[in-house]
Amino acid sequence: MSKKISDLPHIPGENPFIVARGGFYRRWLQMIDNLDEFEGIVAELKTTLQHDWVPKWRELGRKYENLGDQAELKGNHQNARHQFLLAKTFYAIGRFPSEITESKKLISADCSRAYRKASQHLDPALEIIEIVCNGLSIKAHFRTPKENTPVPAVLIMCGADVFKEDRGWAAELALQNGLAALVMDAPGTGENQFPWAPESVVAWEAAIDYLMERPEVDQSRVGAFGISRGGYSVLQLAGTAPEKVKAVIAIAGHPFHNEPSEEEMTEILKTRNERAKFRFGQEGGPTWVPKWSAEKEIAMSKDWSLESLGLVEKINMPVLMINGDQDGLAPASNIYFMLQSGKPGLRSAKIYKNSGHCAFDHQLEWGPIAFEWLAEKL
Secondary structure (H helix, E strand, O other): OOOOHHHOOEOOOOOOOOOOEOOHHHHOHHHOOOHHHHHHHHHHOOOOOHHHHHHHHHHHHHHHHHHHHHHHHOOOHHHHHHHHHHHHHHHHHHHOOOOOOHHHHHHHHHHHHHHHHHHOOOOOOOEEEEEEEOOEEEEEEEEOOOOOOOEEEEEEEOOOOOOHHHHHHHHHHHHHOOOEEEEEOOOOOOOEOOOOOHHHHHHHHHHHHHHHHOOOEEEEEEEEEEEOHHHHHHHHHHHHOOOOOOOEEEEOOOOOOOOOOHHHHHHHHHHHHHHOOOOOOOOOOOOOOOOOOHHHHHHHHHHHOOOOOOOHHHOOOOEEEEEEOOOOOOOOHHHHHHHOOOOOOOEEEEEEOOOOHHHHHHHHHHHHHHHHHHHHHO
């Protein structure tokens, strides 16, 4: 019998040589069938450098893409979609954290191809759309229920190192609850040409404007859902355009305020500097993230935090926030800070005990509940 996610040890962290709940692979675990096979690939890894990392994940991706092609030829579209989504997931791991080298760009193209194959028989169909804002282009994925009257809609925001192809499950949950969905890469990632900067909130607002202009969408009922960096972005957007965003779900997100405790600062530095140990491109190339310090964290918060940007009290719509209490990237104090402001009854939260960043080990619970909540509020 294949191992289940619940059988894995709970080890929050950023080490790509460990397969654990709350660990590095939390981003993809719910999308993988055969954890024994998966652990076998991880055990073979000697480094995270592209010459070792990319070929192993590409080989596994091709295995499942070939299985999908075979199922497609037999007319078994449901099984073909499943195999293509598995292929997409392994290609996505191979391109992590982004298209930083030519090798990463090639496997990123593999990922996009497998996802298009997985989506070719979707009903309702997936539409690849383009949003142009300030002369820059953003490609995104749009789906809508088949209804005779306009429906509510949700903008689904991705994070720093997981692209829109890995958020299709969120669009599915939106559709199951009668919502149209627009899934978009974060600025500076995937097919979003905007740089990652506080002023790039205009890209999110352009996406909301696009949704409001779709004839299938009720422009008075548009919300936003984001995970990790996207959890920050939905709240930044909500405070920037509160007249357009009617309900928000933020899974993790940081920074909301400017005063992390000494304990939180220790955890932030520990987590970010664990990430800084790994290179996913060429030897001698940049580390996953730069080495971090308390001074850098304080400066970043002053530039980025919802508090510094004056947005906290402008977020006047229903908000649901979710995270784990052992998150070294987005401490739970972000949520407590937001709960201390705003009108009573508008902001709610769930913080999972003994869970890490985004509480991904509880995704099968909070995912459906989040979109049911969003549908109710919209």
